[in-house]
Amino acid sequence: MKFSHQNAHLAYNQEVKVPQVSNQLEKQLLNFSHTHSIPIQQETKLMKDITDAQQRMPAQLYAVITEMLRLIEKIDKK
Amino acid sequence: MQITNQTVNLQDFSNMKPSGKESFKATVKEKLSDSEAILTIKGQDIKVKFNGDMPKDENIQVKVVGMEDDVPVVELVNKENKATQTTEAMLPETYEDVEKWIKSKNIQLSKSDIQALKKYLKSPGMINEKIETIKMLVQKQLPFTETHLKSIDEALHGEPIGDLLKEFVTQLEKNGSGVFQMLKSKIQQAQQFSTLNESTTENMHVDVKQQENKMSMPTDQESVSLSNIQEETRNLKEPTEQEINHKTIAQEESIKKTLIQQENIQDETSPNTQTDSIKDMIEQIMPLINEAAAYISPDTKPIVVTKVTEKMAQAANEFRLAKREMSLKLSNVETMLEKPQMIKPALEVVESVINRLDRALTSGDFLLFADMKTEKKMLDASTKLAEAKQLLQEGKKSEATAIVQEVKKTVDSLNFQPADVKVKHFVSQLAMDDTVENFIPKLAETYQFATQEGNSVRHTAEYFKQLGLHHERDVQQAMFKREIPIQNMKSLLISLANEGEGLSKQATQLVANITGHQLLNKSESNTPAQASQIQLPLFYEQQIQTVNVYLNGRDEGGSLDWQNCTMYFLLNSEKYGEIGISLQTSNRQLSLTLKNNNADFQEKMSDLTDNAKETFEDLGYNVRKVQVTSFQQEEAKQSEKVIETKSGEGYDIVI
Numbered sequence: 228m229k230f231s232h233q234n235a236h237l238a239y240n241q242e243v244k245v246p247q248v249s250n251q252l253e254k255q256l257l258n259f260s261h262t263h264s265i266p267i268q269q270e271t272k273l274m275k276d277i278t279d280a281q282q283r284m285p286a287q288l289y290a291v292i293t294e295m296l297r298l299i300e301k302i303d304k305k
Numbered sequence: 306m307q308i309t310n311q312t313v314n315l316q317d318f319s320n321m322k323p324s325g326k327e328s329f330k331a332t333v334k335e336k337l338s339d340s341e342a343i344l345t346i347k348g349q350d351i352k353v354k355f356n357g358d359m360p361k362d363e364n365i366q367v368k369v370v371g372m373e374d375d376v377p378v379v380e381l382v383n384k385e386n387k388a389t390q391t392t393e394a395m396l397p398e399t400y401e402d403v404e405k406w407i408k409s410k411n412i413q414l415s416k417s418d419i420q421a422l423k424k425y426l427k428s429p430g431m432i433n434e435k436i437e438t439i440k441m442l443v444q445k446q447l448p449f450t451e452t453h454l455k456s457i458d459e460a461l462h463g464e465p466i467g468d469l470l471k472e473f474v475t476q477l478e479k480n481g482s483g484v485f486q487m488l489k490s491k492i493q494q495a496q497q498f499s500t501l502n503e504s505t506t507e508n509m510h511v512d513v514k515q516q517e518n519k520m521s522m523p524t525d526q527e528s529v530s531l532s533n534i535q536e537e538t539r540n541l542k543e544p545t546e547q548e549i550n551h552k553t554i555a556q557e558e559s560i561k562k563t564l565i566q567q568e569n570i571q572d573e574t575s576p577n578t579q580t581d582s583i584k585d586m587i588e589q590i591m592p593l594i595n596e597a598a599a600y601i602s603p604d605t606k607p608i609v610v611t612k613v614t615e616k617m618a619q620a621a622n623e624f625r626l627a628k629r630e631m632s633l634k635l636s637n638v639e640t641m642l643e644k645p646q647m648i649k650p651a652l653e654v655v656e657s658v659i660n661r662l663d664r665a666l667t668s669g670d671f672l673l674f675a676d677m678k679t680e681k682k683m684l685d686a687s688t689k690l691a692e693a694k695q696l697l698q699e700g701k702k703s704e705a706t707a708i709v710q711e712v713k714k715t716v717d718s719l720n721f722q723p724a725d726v727k728v729k730h731f732v733s734q735l736a737m738d739d740t741v742e743n744f745i746p747k748l749a750e751t752y753q754f755a756t757q758e759g760n761s762v763r764h765t766a767e768y769f770k771q772l773g774l775h776h777e778r779d780v781q782q783a784m785f786k787r788e789i790p791i792q793n794m795k796s797l798l799i800s801l802a803n804e805g806e807g808l809s810k811q812a813t814q815l816v817a818n819i820t821g822h823q824l825l826n827k828s829e830s831n832t833p834a835q836a837s838q839i840q841l842p843l844f845y846e847q848q849i850q851t852v853n854v855y856l857n858g859r860d861e862g863g864s865l866d867w868q869n870c871t872m873y874f875l876l877n878s879e880k881y882g883e884i885g886i887s888l889q890t891s892n893r894q895l896s897l898t899l900k901n902n903n904a905d906f907q908e909k910m911s912d913l914t915d916n917a918k919e920t921f922e923d924l925g926y927n928v929r930k931v932q933v934t935s936f937q938q939e940e941a942k943q944s945e946k947v948i949e950t951k952s953g954e955g956y957d958i959v960i
Contacts, residue, residue, distance in 0.1 A: 256777070259784040266799035267780060268820065272448050277823040278777045280830075282837055283864035284856075286666035286684055286762045288872075290924050292841075292854065293765045295874050295886060296756045298913065299852060300845050302899075303878050305909050 253278070329433065332883070333363050334902060334936060343937060344379075345883065350936050354378045400426055403439060410443055418449035425454045434462040444836075445827045453824065459814065460821025466840045467851030469818060473811045474745055474849070480807075583621050587614055590723055597725070597732040609735050616731070617723065620671035624721040627665050634658050635713040642706045652697050655690055655709070656862065662687040663864070668770075672763035673731060676724040680763060681923075683719070686712045688925035691868065730754050739792035741801060741808070748772065748794060749844035756845075773798070773819050774826075774839065795819050828860065835860045843876075852876040868893045881906055885936065895926040899933045907933045 253274035260267040331344040343350050356370055356378050371378035438458045447453045594613050598606050638654050641647035662683055672680055693708040737743045751771050755764035773795020783790035801812035826837040836857045843850040858870030874886040885900035897917055914931040921928050
């Protein structure tokens with residue numbers, strides 16, 4: 228794939244802003260983990276992305292996933 | 306089937322100018338002639354012409370060298386060269402392009418970003434995969450740190466999680482851990498749990514139900530106004546930073562201490578009654594706890610029994626609070642709907658009840674013990690309230706009010722009734738120490754338990770949690786609640802990776818895979834359209850497999866809109882090869898398509914699809930179509946749809 232401005236528009240039309248990282252809570256989290264010896268990746272930038280910014284999955288989609296996992300097992304056993 | 310990431314790849318593939326440099330992983334689906342074939346790239350079938358030799362293997366690597374009549378002309382890439390191929394030679398030109406493109410998205414790169422990008426582009430690997438990783442970071446608005454680049458790369462292009470776990474288990478076994486045997490026995494044990502009839506507990510716990518009724522009946526003083534409920538809800542939220550700093554965290558709490566804590570947050574109107582009720586309930590179910598712990602060694606049994614009892618007391622109290630909060634809010638919605646000017650605030654309260662139900666269903670401890678009827682009633686309540694919300698938005702007040710009243714009745718009828726299978730499963734999990742050797746068998750047991758008939762939401766959410774997909778969020782919650790979080794696979798692997806010896810290499814790779822998928826699940830804040838993907842290990846018949854789950858949908862207050870979304874499940878089955886399952890929902894209208902190229906797949910699977918209608922209707926969907934088809938047929942159908950011709954192919958079962 229040729230990486231260029233010509234095909235860049237295919238995926239990303241909108242302007243992307245620089246992520247704003249507020250580090251206070253993340254630092255607090257890292258301190259808490261350190262104090263209580265909880266294994267955690269020691270990066271504040273990463274913490275924000277994998278805590279508050281996570282997309283939540285509603286209960287109905289967990290139920291759909293469960294049904295699909297059951298179906299997959301049934302398929303493989305056939 | 307619209308899978309954003311795959312569509313992007315496909316578009317890139319078909320729109321690219323042949324460079325002869327980049328290559329793609331592909332599977333040969335069908336040889337059409339001596340020079341033409343259909344290749345599958347990232348789950349999508351593409352017709353190509355081969356320049357030179359046709360492939361002998363099924364799994365190949367190709368590069369595009371030209372275009373003929375809009376069909377890409379490809380050449381085979383020697384797999385042996387793959388490992389040694391680096392981007393070093395093409396770095397100057399490519400890196401400039403990458404940096405220019407990133408800057409064209411108004412992203413400023415810091416010195417450390419540039420360093421990380423350069424390092425990443427120089428590392429061994431395929432350039433097209435690296436570009437895909439970088440594009441994903443831009444799409445997800447992620448910073449260009451080494452960890453972000455490495456994690457996304459591992460999630461998108463690394464080995465599947467099931468294979469990584471298999472390798473990990475093999476290494477553990479070499480160290481004489483006996484993990485294989487444990488894995489086998491845990492899967493069997495979980496299967497045995499499923500043979501127990503949950504309803505057998507009903508008679509046993511009649512008294513528990515009575516006690517619970519007593520606990521959850523609102524008193525006169527509990528008929529409070531919305532402002533009181535909001536105040537109460539605020540009180541239930543996380544404590545302040547100050548509180549956290551001034552209190553210590555106790556690792557082991559006795560039953561007595563737990564009950565005192567429960568008492569502190571009881572309704573002020575009747576603290577003694579509430580605590581006594583919980584005590585009575587614990588006494589009632591003590592024989593069940595002892596029965597569940599019967600096979601545990603005498604040394605650890607007292608600790609396990611104490612922990613289970615403590616957890617049950619917490620769960621009973623959590624249930625009581627959740628039920629009361631929802632019931633009071635729904636009462637208020639009923640009152641508010643009587644006044645036309647209060648419809649908007651009523652809508653907000655309905656949304657807050659939906660969120661409360663969702664929180665309980667996906668992370669409520671009481672649902673780890675409660676019988677399936679309770680979970681099902683709560684899921685139904687959530688589905689109905691979503692309908693009421695829709696009706697209110699359309700101005701249909703009376704229909705919405707009727708639904709709210711019905712849901713309130715359902716909520717008021719909820720009872721905390723522990724099911725023996727769930728108590729036994731919980732005891733079984735507690736009885737195993739959180740060691741690396743124990744954790745994969747423990748995970749396998751949770752997977753088995755979650756996927757047994759009858760179980761649905763809470764244990765699948767627990768499986769995600771045990772994998773470590775919510776690790777940091779769980780630690781954050783624990784920090785707010787002044788608790789110590791329960792171990793999960795990611796936390797154990799981080800410890801192992803930090804040791805820097807033994808299994809640390811495999812652990813590091815697994816941590817990167819999990820982190821990468823967490824990052825792929827990050828909300829995209831500047832667009833309502835959300836895309837995420839996860840990889841789940843599947844444990845059955847003593848195998849570990851992987852399923853890739855791609856989700857696309859609209860953002861609905863921080864979560865995906867389950868009524869309008871697309872889900873795609875992709876796995877490689879030893880028996881059938883690649884299997885794709887696509888689910889598309891639009892205003893709760895659902896279409897399900899199973900795809901596979903095996904000759905007898907359609908016939909074999911037809912009876913499986915028969916059950917689908919009932920299953921999905923129970924979840925609140927209207928099933929429009931269930932079909933079994935091949936990847937090629939699906940592709941052909943989509944093309945035919947575009948040129949408006951009638952489909953004569955496929956094995957459609959229209960319900």
